[in-house]
Amino acid sequence: MKTFGEASALIASHVAPLEIETVPLSAGAGRVLAADIRAAIPSPRHSVSAMDGYAVRQSDIAGGEPVQVAGEARPGAPFASVLPAGEAVRIFTGAPLPDGADSVIMQEYAQRDADTVWFAAGFGPAKHVRQRGSDFEEGAVLLRRGTRLDAKTLVAAAAADVAEITVHRQPAIAIIATGDELAEPGSAQLAPYAIPDSTSLAIASLAQDAGACVTSRCRGQDDLPALERQAGELLESADIVIVIGGASVGDRDFAKPMFAPHGLELVFDRLAIKPGKPVWLGRAGARLVLGLPGNPSSAMVTARLFLVPILERLQGGEGYHAWRDMPLATPLPATGDRETFARAHWGQAGLEVLGNQDSGVQGGLARADWLIRCPSSQAGLEAGNTVSALLF
Numbered sequence: 001m002k003t004f005g006e007a008s009a010l011i012a013s014h015v016a017p018l019e020i021e022t023v024p025l026s027a028g029a030g031r032v033l034a035a036d037i038r039a040a041i042p043s044p045r046h047s048v049s050a051m052d053g054y055a056v057r058q059s060d061i062a063g064g065e066p067v068q069v070a071g072e073a074r075p076g077a078p079f080a081s082v083l084p085a086g087e088a089v090r091i092f093t094g095a096p097l098p099d100g101a102d103s104v105i106m107q108e109y110a111q112r113d114a115d116t117v118w119f120a121a122g123f124g125p126a127k128h129v130r131q132r133g134s135d136f137e138e139g140a141v142l143l144r145r146g147t148r149l150d151a152k153t154l155v156a157a158a159a160a161d162v163a164e165i166t167v168h169r170q171p172a173i174a175i176i177a178t179g180d181e182l183a184e185p186g187s188a189q190l191a192p193y194a195i196p197d198s199t200s201l202a203i204a205s206l207a208q209d210a211g212a213c214v215t216s217r218c219r220g221q222d223d224l225p226a227l228e229r230q231a232g233e234l235l236e237s238a239d240i241v242i243v244i245g246g247a248s249v250g251d252r253d254f255a256k257p258m259f260a261p262h263g264l265e266l267v268f269d270r271l272a273i274k275p276g277k278p279v280w281l282g283r284a285g286a287r288l289v290l291g292l293p294g295n296p297s298s299a300m301v302t303a304r305l306f307l308v309p310i311l312e313r314l315q316g317g318e319g320y321h322a323w324r325d326m327p328l329a330t331p332l333p334a335t336g337d338r339e340t341f342a343r344a345h346w347g348q349a350g351l352e353v354l355g356n357q358d359s360g361v362q363g364g365l366a367r368a369d370w371l372i373r374c375p376s377s378q379a380g381l382e383a384g385n386t387v388s389a390l391l392f
């Protein structure tokens with residue numbers, strides 16, 4: 001059996017980025033940049049006031065003297081001429097500083113009567129001016145190729161004043177959950193041996209969070225000819241097909257056979273990991289096929305370990321796992337002959353290893369937010385030890 005590391009290396013060598021396209025920035029959330037974003041204008045674009053108050057030349061102003069108000073500056077509507085010596089301009093936050101002014105006195109220090117203003121002592125020395133280009137200069141690289149656009153990076157992209165961005169095409173993903181026992185959640189209770197299909201929806205959500213577009217999600221009965229037909233349809237609609245269940249060695253485990261007539265070539269099959277031993281990856285023509293084990297916790301762990309990096313690579317990213325050294329708050333059991341990924345919860349004192357690590361766990365997944373990577377044949381660890389963990 002191959003190791004987790006070997007399988008990750010095979011993903012890196014078999015999965016190449018999808019083609020590049022241009023989309024409006026307004027459709028950019030979640031997309032991965034295929035080219036740097038450079039600022040078309042500086043920020044701030046002009047030296048602007050950081051406060052509502054009065055723009056002055058500081059050396060002209062002594063507290064307590066009457067000062068003539070020469071006019072007004074608003075964001076988008078600057079004072080039309082140079083600040084006359086010894087005078088002030090009414091100014092609002094974000095308005096361009098008039099030529100000749102070097103500071104802003106907050107209005108809390110000002111008393112106004114018609115066109116005259118008096119400034120109370122103690123208004124300085126803060127200037128309350130944001131200098132042109134102090135955030136970024138025109139032409140500066142604000143976001144690097146490979147960045148996934150989220151709320152914060154969208155601020156930078158929009159501030160760069162770009163209308164369109166260059167991104168990798170979104171991976172299209174199709175999902176099929178196999179098994180005669182599976183029923184739509186809410187309907188399992190109608191038949192005595194049915195169980196809710198609890199993972200196809202979850203895998204779809206995980207894939208969307210990782211930037212994919214789910215083109216179809218369905219269930220399949222354990223009937224090989226029917227599954228072969230479904231496999232053909234799914235391969236037509238997606239860059240990557242995920243098949244949940246039927247990955248093991250049972251007589252009715254058809255996940256791989258259903259893709260055989262479509263030219264399935266395996267990249268890896270069965271790994272020395274726990275949970276998730278039956279996980280497999282293959283190619284069918286230009287498409288990828290990822291087989292996840294049916295046990296719900298195994299499916300979710302292997303999706304995190306393999307599907308997320310695949311989707312990242314399809315979108316031009318490196319697909320590396322961001323392992324972090326973290327403290328254990330509870331003991332970690334010894335491992336057997338497979339590298340083990342233990343589900344844990346981040347508590348006040350560190351990672352709490354969840355009590356039930358069975359592959360069939362569903363309810364307990366709600367509390368699992370980290371995966372601890374445990375080498376095979378590792379002795380049990382006490383609380384306080386440092387472990388390597390991945391956000392789950």
Ligand SMILES: Nc1nc2c(c(=O)[nH]1)N[C@H]1C(S)=C(S)[C@@H](COP(=O)(O)OP(=O)(O)OC[C@H]3O[C@@H](n4cnc5c(N)ncnc54)[C@H](O)[C@@H]3O)O[C@H]1N2
Pocket residue numbers: 177178179181182195196197198199200244245246247248249250253276277278292293294295296298359
């Ligand atoms: N003789 C052996 N038996 C098994 C082995 C083995 O090496 N030798 N491996 C075990 C391991 S490890 C796993 S994991 C499971 C995975 O098997 P499959 O991928 O074939 O999964 P199924 O048999 O289809 O289902 C297993 C289990 O999960 C439930 N399931 C399936 N799909 C869903 C779904 N969408 N939502 C909720 N639950 C689902 C299914 O009802 C079964 O209970 O094989 C071991 N066996």
Ligand code: MOO
Pocket residue numbers: 273274275276277278293295298359360
């Ligand atoms: O390794 Mo399986 O994935 O035990 O459940």
